[in-house]
Amino acid sequence: xxxxxxxxxxxxxxxxxxxxxxxxxxxxxxxxxxxxxxxxxxxxxxxxxxxxxxxxxxxxxxxxxxxxxxxxxxxxxxxxxxxxxxxxxxxxxxxxxxxxxxxxxxxxxxxxxxxxxxxxxxxxxxxxxxxxxxxxxxxxxxxxxxxxxxxxxxxxxxxxxxxxxxxxxxxxxxxxxxxxxxxxxxxxxxxxxxxxxxxxxxxxxxxxxxxxxxxxxxxxxxxxxxxxxxxxxxxxxxxxxxxxxxxxxxxxxxxxxxxxxxxxxxxxxxxxxxxxxxxxxxxxxxxxxxxxxxxxxxxxxxxxxxxxxxxxxxxxxxxxxxxxxxxxxxxxxxxxxxxxxxxxxxxxxxxxxxxxxxxxxxxxxxxxxxxxxxxxxxxxxxxxxxxxxxxxxxxxxxxxxxxxxxxxxxxxxxxxxxxxxxxxxxxxxxxxxxxxxxxxxxxxxxxxxxxxxxxxxx
Amino acid sequence: xxxxxxxxxxxxxxxxxxxxxxxxxxxxxxxxxxxxxxxxxxxxxxxxxxxxxxxxxxxxxxxxxxxxxxxxxxxxxxxxxxxxxxxxxxxxxxxxxxxxxxxxxxxxxxxxxxxxxxxxxxxxxxxxxxxxxxxxxxxxxxxxxxxxxxxxxxxxxxxxxxxxxxxxxxxxxxxxxxxxxxxxxxxxxxxxxxxxxxxxxxxxxxxxxxxxxxxxxxxxxxxxxxxxxxxxxxxxxxxxxxxxxxxxxxxxxxxxxxxxxxxxxxxxxxxxxxxxxxxxxx
Numbered sequence: 063x064x065x066x067x068x069x070x071x072x073x074x075x076x077x078x079x080x081x082x083x084x085x086x087x088x089x090x091x092x093x094x095x096x097x098x099x100x101x102x103x104x105x106x107x108x109x110x111x112x113x114x115x116x117x118x119x120x121x122x123x124x125x126x127x128x129x130x131x132x133x134x135x136x137x138x139x140x141x142x143x144x145x146x147x148x149x150x151x152x153x154x155x156x157x158x159x160x161x162x163x164x165x166x167x168x169x170x171x172x173x174x175x176x177x178x179x180x181x182x183x184x185x186x187x188x189x190x191x192x193x194x195x196x197x198x199x200x201x202x203x204x205x206x207x208x209x210x211x212x213x214x215x216x217x218x219x220x221x222x223x224x225x226x227x228x229x230x231x232x233x234x235x236x237x238x239x240x241x242x243x244x245x246x247x248x249x250x251x252x253x254x255x256x257x258x259x260x261x262x263x264x265x266x267x268x269x270x271x272x273x274x275x276x277x278x279x280x281x282x283x284x285x286x287x288x289x290x291x292x293x294x295x296x297x298x299x300x301x302x303x304x305x306x307x308x309x310x311x312x313x314x315x316x317x318x319x320x321x322x323x324x325x326x327x328x329x330x331x332x333x334x335x336x337x338x339x340x341x342x343x344x345x346x347x348x349x350x351x352x353x354x355x356x357x358x359x360x361x362x363x364x365x366x367x368x369x370x371x372x373x374x375x376x377x378x379x380x381x382x383x384x385x386x387x388x389x390x391x392x393x394x395x396x397x398x399x400x401x402x403x404x405x406x407x408x409x410x411x412x413x414x415x416x417x418x419x420x421x422x423x424x425x426x427x428x429x430x431x432x433x434x435x436x437x438x439x440x441x442x443x444x445x446x447x448x449x450x451x452x453x454x455x456x457x458x459x460x461x462x463x464x465x466x467x468x469x470x471x472x473x474x475x476x477x478x479x480x481x482x483x484x485x486x487x488x489x490x491x492x493x494x495x496x497x498x499x500x501x502x503x504x505x506x507x508x509x510x511x512x513x514x515x516x517x518x519x520x
Numbered sequence: 521x522x523x524x525x526x527x528x529x530x531x532x533x534x535x536x537x538x539x540x541x542x543x544x545x546x547x548x549x550x551x552x553x554x555x556x557x558x559x560x561x562x563x564x565x566x567x568x569x570x571x572x573x574x575x576x577x578x579x580x581x582x583x584x585x586x587x588x589x590x591x592x593x594x595x596x597x598x599x600x601x602x603x604x605x606x607x608x609x610x611x612x613x614x615x616x617x618x619x620x621x622x623x624x625x626x627x628x629x630x631x632x633x634x635x636x637x638x639x640x641x642x643x644x645x646x647x648x649x650x651x652x653x654x655x656x657x658x659x660x661x662x663x664x665x666x667x668x669x670x671x672x673x674x675x676x677x678x679x680x681x682x683x684x685x686x687x688x689x690x691x692x693x694x695x696x697x698x699x700x701x702x703x704x705x706x707x708x709x710x711x712x713x714x715x716x717x718x719x720x721x722x723x724x725x726x727x728x729x730x731x732x733x734x735x736x737x738x739x740x741x742x743x744x745x746x747x748x749x750x751x752x753x754x755x756x757x758x759x760x761x762x763x764x765x766x767x768x769x770x771x772x773x774x775x776x777x778x779x780x781x782x783x784x785x786x787x788x789x790x791x792x793x794x795x796x797x798x799x800x801x802x
Contacts, residue, residue: 065753066665073650076661081653088775092782099783103790110612119798121547122610139802191546192610202541 122190131517138162138189158184170501175214186499197494201226204493220432227491228475233466236429245459250421251398253458265304274445274452276300280437290436294427307394309386312336312343317390322418325390333383337375344378384415391418398458429463433496524592528599531555535603545606547614547799552604556799559600559621560792566594567789570782591632598625617795620788624781631777638774646767648760655764656719663716666757670708672750677701677743700742704751707735712754720765726758727765 085093110118116135124132131137138158163169163183172180186203187196208224221232232238261271277300280288295301297319307317313332317325337344351371372378391401395418405416429435446453448464455462472489535555539545547556569590572580601621609615642649650658677697715724726732736755740748 065749066756076658077651077654078657081651081657084653086653088772088779092775092778095779095783096786099787100790103787107613107791107794116802119613119795119802120611121614121799122608135802188546190548190610191608200542206541 120190123192124189125192125196127196128189134517137512137517158189160184163187172499172501198490198492199494199499201493204497204499208493224493226475227473227493228470231466234429234463235431236461236463237465240461242459245461249425249458250400250423251425251458252400253398255452255455255460255462257456259453263304266306274449278445288438288441290438291427292437294425305394305397307390309389309394310336310382312340312382313386317394322391322395322420325395326387326417329386329390330383333386334379337379337382341375344375348372348375348378387415391415395420429461430496434498435496521592524596527596531599531603539606546608547604547606552606553799555600555604556796559597559604560796562593562597562600563621563789563792566590566597567785591628594628595625597621613791613795613798617788617791620784620791624784624788627777627781627784631781634774634777638770642767642770642774646763646770648763649767650764652768652771655768658764659716659719659761662757662761663713666708666712666716666754669750669753669757670705670712673704673743673747674701676747676750697743700739704739704743707739708754711735712758715758716761719768727762729759729762732758 107118115133117133120132120135123129128138140159140162160183167183169183181203186199188199189196205225208220211218211220211222213219224231258272258277262269263272264270277295278292279299281291281293283289297305302316302319307319308314309317309329310333313336315332317328320328348371370381372381391406395401399418399420401418402421403416403419406418440448448468449462450464450468451460452462473491473495474488475491476488477490477492534551538549538551542549542551546552569586572578572583572586576583598621601618605614605618609618711724711726715721715726718724721727732755736751739751743751
């Protein structure tokens with residue numbers, strides 16, 4: 063039981079009735095700190111504005127390309143044109159007009175039918191989003207049209223619906239559309255990749271094992287660096303070492319890898335020159351025809367063609383030239399090129415060897431017709447990882463470019479171009495990586511005529 | 521709460537497709553600006569609570585309604601800010617604004633929880649609760665009362681020598697308790713006095729309720745029953761002081777979050793207005 067009396071009156075009497083006239087220390091601290099925070103925020107912003115100018119209000123850091131102009135907001139944020147005097151003027155446009163971008167950049171139209179309602183530069187190339195590559199636009203910029211493409215003229219030139227590379231992109235066009243006849247017409251060559259990839263082939267200097275890079279090399283730029291584009295296989299560099307175009311045992315020079323007309327002229331001139339320079343050899347062979355040495359390599363003449371023995375030096379030259387042409391057309395050129403001359407398939411006189419008619423090869427340098435690809439960016443990967451079919455292909459008409467599924471093993475659509483960092487274990491898969499919105503020509507810069515002090519910091 | 525949840529759901533329903541199909545969603549887009557304007561409006565409304573508190577007699581809605589609106593609509597500002605910025609704050613000013621919003625809303629939630637739970641705890645654990653600002657005054661009164669009660673102990677143990685003593689009292693004689701009385705007075709001077717004069721008195725043993733009870737029980741055993749009432753009264757004074765200390769602790773806990781919430785809110789409002797003006801300008 064409590065000893066002390068504690069009635070309401072006694073408790074009330076204990077209080078100092080003027081207590082509310084003084085601010086409680088806790089409350090005083092709250093207001094003091096609030097005042098300090100207000101002043102601090104104001105001072106911080108004022109200081110930032112003094113040091114950085116308008117960029118203190120920046121919504122985010124500029125891209126690396128534009129960072130130099132980071133303190134010159136007015137270069138892009140063009141002052142409002144006061145055409146309508148009754149509207150309030152805030153001094154600057156909130157969005158940067160295309161004209162500000164086009165003052166420096168050349169941007170080709172997306173396609174010839176592009177009309178006035180084309181998207182603005184800023185709607186795809188979003189600035190103030192960090193050091194990201196401005197060309198790395200979000201897929202949604204493309205899919206807003208390409209997810210359900212409706213051409214104005216009703217003619218679809220590309221896939222009607224593409225939503226992303228990972229799982230909603232058609233197979234590459236050469237694999238998707240090229241018929242066998244088209245491929246045959248395009249390549250016009252007989253080539254056995256598998257045969258050339260076998261180990262222990264016989265070369266001019268002994269046993270060799272070819273690698274992809276023995277024949278396939280990239281086009282180099284002026285600085286000697288790879289452009290990322292593979293050069294067409296060149297006979298002189300890649301084939302002649304093993305596949306000699308020597309046509310006569312007496313003539314050391316090889317035929318040029320050129321048109322049949324030029325080859326014929328070269329052969330005739332070479333044989334005639336030899337006959338003129340070495341009449342004793344010609345005379346000896348007139349007595350003992352044929353008395354030739356075997357040509358290097360596997361050159362087999364058709365058994366049905368038997369050249370008659372020559373009786374004069376002129377006949378020797380004529381027969382010898384015909385012999386050389388048969389070696390070339392049948393045993394050399396014909397290894398890879400198809401002969402389109404119908405006379406070649408009919409019996410013919412040795413005095414009138416039909417001129418080979420080579421089917422033109424139209425092998426494209428760029429397989430992608432609407433995209434770009436850089437082998438240089440994929441140098442770290444073994445060729446056969448992507449071109450696996452090259453190890454088994456025995457037909458020159460095979461399209462050996464990888465299927466889209468091969469690309470998706472890394473470019474699996476699980477990366478986002480919006481962020482500066484890719485998800486670990488996944489390669490970039492954005493549309494921009496392969497497709498150029500502004501055409502195949504690399505967008506360039508047009509001289510805007512800025513002075514350095516107009517661009518650099520204040 | 522219903523309004524807040526509904527607004528969040530509507531906001532999310534607008535934001536998700538917007539973020540999915542916009543190249544780079546952000547504050548500069550039309551929908552981003554809409555979220556930003558909403559967020560600023562909600563912040564300004566939440567700030568009006570301070571004005572409402574300064575003028576409690578204004579007939580502009582009940583204080584309870586204002587507080588509820590402050591809590592729920594203020595909380596709604598955070599998702600609106602996140603939707604506005606598309607969960608990215610890239611500039612220095614925008615990053616500061618986002619963090620200030622998170623701190624303000626976070627401290628507000630913490631404060632709301634504290635104010636929801638601590639008053640009950642205080643009601644349960646501090647029966648002698650008084651006005652917080654009066655605690656020093658009450659503490660002084662308790663110290664004075666304790667001194668009086670200690671004097672009363674002496675008087676009761678030596679009625680023949682104190683004021684109003686009678687010859688009979690003196691003659692009847694009382695056991696000689698001089699040593700015990702001096703011990704008790706020494707206890708009051710060295711323990712009780714300092715404990716009552718200082719808030720919290722962290723080094724005092726009297727903060728320990730059990731130890732205190734043992735001490736006073738010991739004194740009660742030493743002295744005749746005539747001295748028990750003032751001794752028990754001093755024990756009760758110590759108990760009340762202990763409760764006042766507890767109340768002070770709880771009170772600080774109850775209001776300390778405002779030391780974060782209020783200054784951050786002030787800075788947030790100022791910088792948000794600057795940000796809004798900047799957004800209109802650029």
